[in-house]
Amino acid sequence: MTEAAVAIEALVQRRAHFELGPVELAIPAGYVTAIVGPNGSGKSSLFRLMLGLARPDAGRVSLLGRRVGDGDDTAYKTRIGYVPEEAIDLEDKISGDQKAAFVRPWYPGWDVNYYRELLRRFEIDAGLKLGKMSKGMRRKYDLSLAMAHHPDLLLLDEPSSGLDPIAWKTMIDVLHRYMERGDRTIVMASHIVDEVRRLADYIVFVVHGRVLGMYEKDALLESWQTMYVDDAGRSTDWKAMPGLRGFEAAGGTTYRIVTDSAHAAERWLAEAGATLVSKQKLELDDILIHLTEHARGVM
Structure with missing residues (x-):
């Protein structure tokens, strides 16, 4: 594998009723890696730790060569796009256009033409308030916003949640095109088997807070x-x-x-x-x- 876009070392997070880790994981740059596991296995917790939205009790996480939580993380976070599993309720009263106007100055690579192209492909009315969008439309909007600055690393937590079959196929095509350059990385959590088949190069299995292994997808399917x-x-x-x-x-x-x-x-x-x-x-x-x-x- 190539250099790691995400490097996780001896990572542990303890909660009252759940413990994640210790996790050792090196996710290669330039590929799509799917994190797969049952509900409650720790997939979303891993994403929050990757982004510094939660702190580990032990260990370290590095993204794009920078340790998470080590000084000013603004520079490397401008190279990351993130779609969380659940939409943020506090944003319900603003429109898609208003959120884009707020977010845009934080990203030097913001591409308004690409953003508008994604809105068109996903058939999104960004003039609607976010709280008035259906779950599927909000999902498509969040993905468009996360990709608008051409991030080097795209973190997607259950990206197809709420999408109808047509929108799902559009999402698959958009993500394939995003990866065509060869130097971008996607890390996604998904329970949709066909989604993992179509997109993933590597698969990480997570169960009960433990990483059971990381496998090259085609070799895995051939060997089992x-x-x-x-x-x-x-x-x-x-x-x-x-x-x-x-x-x-x-x-x-x-x-x-x-x-x-x-x-x-x-x-x-x-x-x-x-x-x-x-x-x-x-x-x-x-x-x-x-x-x-x-x-x-x-x-």
Whole structure:
């Protein structure tokens, strides 16, 4: 991977009923990284810590080569765009145009033509008060505002929340175009499998405040497979199979097996004399279920 756009070291945040970390994570510049996990797993907490909106109890976060909370952070924050999971209620009484006029002076790279182009593509009436916008329109407006200064790093917390299918496809296209230059970075939290498939280069799984791992998406989807195997009654020692994640009888001498190391597992099956009847790649949500169960100590 290339240099890190986001570097997280030994990060811990403790709350009365939840603890995040310790987190070690290096998110590469120039790629889209999706943070995936169940609700309440700590995804939004990570975003707040990245932006300095909350303080960790231990560890450090660096964005674009600068440590968060270390002196004046104005300069590097002008290179960041952020869309939070929930809209800010305090802004409900101002219009989109009024908020843009307030925000614009903070960003030297503000591009009014690009901002207007995004409003047009998303079919947003920025003259409306923010509180009068539907959830989907507000989401599209917030994304347009976050991208208007061509940020080097775009942080998106559940970006498609409230979007209809047409707006969702527009968002996917806008983000693909944003990444065409090759030197920009997106970090997004999402539970939409198709969104992660279409956008992400890397996937970070977070469960119960713990990072379970960071994976290159295509390699991950290639390596996690369900296999139906016939061992012809040989009493094969399945526990020795590479990457074994799940195992159950499927009738007769056939077994249903889940592995996270498909290529190594196939070689092992051939050496063991077992017959691979069929195989199928797992979906991301199924992989997350297996990782979650493993984190709980369950096969």
